[in-house]
Amino acid sequence: MRDFLPADKARRERVLAVIRERYRMHGFDEIETPVMEEHARLHAGIGGDNEKLAYNVLKRGLDGDAVRAAADDQAQLTDLGLRYDLTVPLARFYASHRGELPTVFRSVQIAPVWRAERPQKGRYRQFMQCDIDIMGDASARAESELIVATLDTLDALGLEGGSVRINDRRVLDWMLDSFGFAPGERPGVLITIDKLDKVGPTGVAAELRERGATASAVDAFEAFLTRPMMLEYHPFGERQIRKLLPEGAPDDAVTHLVGIGEAVAAARSATAGSDDAALADIPLVFDPFLVRGMGYYTGTIFELAHPSVDYSLGGGGRYDGMIGRFLGQDVPAVGFSIGFERIVDLVDATRDDAESAVVLVHDRDVPERELLAHKASLVADGSRVRLEHRTKNLKALLERAAADGYTAFATVSAGVAPGSLELKPLA
DSSP states (O other): OOOOOHHHHHHHHHHHHHHHHHHHHTTOEEOOOOSEEEHHHHTSSOSGGGGGGOOEEEOTTOOHHHHHHTTTOHHHHEEEEEOSOSHHHHHHHHHHHGGGSOSSEEEEEEEEEEOOOOOBTTBOSEEEEEEEEEESOOSHHHHHHHHHHHHHHHHHTTOTTOEEEEEEHHHHHHHHHHHTOOGGGHHHHHHHHTTHHHHHHHHHHHHHHHHTOOHHHHHHHHHHHTOOOOOOOOOSSHHHHHHTSOTTOOHHHHHHHHHHHHHHHHHHHHHTTOSOGGGSOOOEEEOTTOOOOOTTOOSEEEEEEOTTOSSOSEEEEEOTTHHHHHHSSOOOEEEEEEOHHHHTTTSOGGGSOOOOEEEEEEOTTSOHHHHHHHHHHHHHTTOEEEEEEOOSOHHHHHHHHHHTTOOEEEEEOTTOOTTOOOOEEOO
């Protein structure tokens, strides 16, 4: 958990403002949920490994005897916990307020979450998530809207060239079934497959054998991974998808993925000023071995990539079964989360919208009424203003002001009329 100095905080807020505005322009409405949820909801088996990282809140009023008696049962000790993501709270929110929401609800949540991570570079125990979700739409349009809005937001932040790796859990499950993996061993198999980019086909096959996975299934999987393939380019579409899968892939899942590609292509071509979606460079890459670890995904899954880094900048997927756990009736839902802590470090600070920010350096003999009049005059003209006593080391004072985002300064003497100060740039 971190402190942020004024310059860092200001930069984060500028990036968040861009994200909020772009999502608003795409028709998403911002909501807010409490930082805590019920323990039972956070540990309902839908949060994957994140449930193990949840911060739980001890019940109020327990004495020593009660704590000792319940020491082996976490659920008896705690009734609340800090949220570890924004999806579980959203599902509860939707179930609670469905009657007040439109049939298809597009939400934005931008808020901190907490996980008991082991502290290390890039992993924080408190961090910001930026989620957009669509509930009530089972069609490919929902995924397409999320992808288009996310890529547009990335562009608005100056991170053009982003792309989305995409897969479908139904395709992944079918593929494992076709190779012969038993249902009970699939969670462990998926954990290993998720390492394919790091250890390669041989490494994945070796680890699966070490895990004791079905030998014939591992052999079939390894043969598929190492099969000879022609080096040819196919844009995202049915041909590319089927070429990367075994024969007989489920038509419904493939059709859904193709529909997403067509819709994204149409949106991108319209943005580029073209009427021909076929000419658009579709920023989608089908990855049949994209896993994503959250256990609640039921269909499409995706991750946000950018050529400047070798890690994902966000991800999401379809979780049609989650809301039903709270509502008693299944509702289609899909979401996309931007990794804010990763993105904020990539945004070029020089792209921040320039604002007039003035430091007024004054002697101690300048009356307070004159200082406040100068300040009020500049603020009324749209400037950010800070008052500073003149120090012996004026250079150090101005350097600190520049580091805090101020762009100009003026020296103030007694008796000078408001509006007549000479502003000099801070370079």
